[in-house]
Amino acid sequence: MSARTKVKRAPARGVYDREAIDAILDEALIAHLGFVDGGQPYVIPTLQVRIGDMVYIHGSAASRAIRGLTSGIPACLTVTLLDGLVLARSAFHHSINYRSVVVLGSCRPVEGPAQREAALHAFTERMVPGRWDEVRPPSAKELKGTRVLSMRLDECSAKVRTGPPVDDDEDYALPVWAGVVPLATIAGEPLADPKLADGIEPSPAVTGWSPTPG
């Protein structure tokens, strides 16, 4: 935590311990990455994966955003998990249950094909644990065309809202249903590539996919 990542609004929702922050990062498939170009902020969605004290993102070496970030400009990586609709007895106290993490810092390029391959391994395994061993590994040319960037988890914080709505005292007497509608991400039936050869079935890693890893 720093002065910049201290949760100022609703400070009771601020969470600073790394275990809680890591758990949120590990459950989120994508992050929204912010950077500045010519005074204009840009926010782009990107796959992310955490290994230890680092969060990794990747993209094409030809991407303008990736090129800018590679130079080490200030960045902000935010992930958000939506957990539920919080339905209060008053319109004003409606809210969302969520878990979010904000990481401030800058990106550094991951150099070396072995290091980049390790990151691609982590991305693939994050998407579908066990998938790496099923597929063709990256070629030297593919590793060369990929930019992998890392951000250190030095300056980060989480913000979490859980539980039922909080209504004004006098509103609890209203004859209005109040509570939480939980939200979750689910995987549907795998859809085979129309070009898939006959007789190839998805592995248990694919059919058993769950949004919560581990």
Add this chain to the structure above:
Amino acid sequence: MSARTKVKRAPARGVYDREAIDAILDEALIAHLGFVDGGQPYVIPTLQVRIGDMVYIHGSAASRAIRGLTSGIPACLTVTLLDGLVLARSAFHHSINYRSVVVLGSCRPVEGPAQREAALHAFTERMVPGRWDEVRPPSAKELKGTRVLSMRLDECSAKVRTGPPVDDDEDYALPVWAGVVPLATIAGEPLADPKLADGIEPSPAVTGWSPTPG
């Protein structure tokens, strides 16, 4: 579309017609809003709702982010819908099916209690269509303590990936299952507030909630 919102990487994924952009915005409950403070970008999750050519967000009048944005600094509002895991025959061609919208511009405060009430109406109805008529409407004091900001959909674009993986020609012969694992958001059974009085049941608006409005 502008030079700044033109999709440069994978230009075939760029979508600029307002109908498609509106449909993505209308399906997303939250946006990630980017702004700059002292050279540092910040990205915060926030509820958003579109009405016509405007996207609305809201927050407390005491929030530092809301105060900064109210002054009209450059902003970027991004929404992302995750549609599926794209599992290719090679690690390198793994991807995500998604629909995202980026809006550049700046925020303007929505002035006047009637205008703010109209926006809160839209937020509540966006969360649960029909909810507004079930709950206590905002008081004058609540409307005073709320800041509602709007961003015009002048400079915006969408980026969409759909369909099966795209593999290298020679990889189609590999005996690897390839395809898409669709992802969706679902609502669980509503959880009543522990303080709910006996005999109050959730309305069909709550029990029939769907992530796709309309």
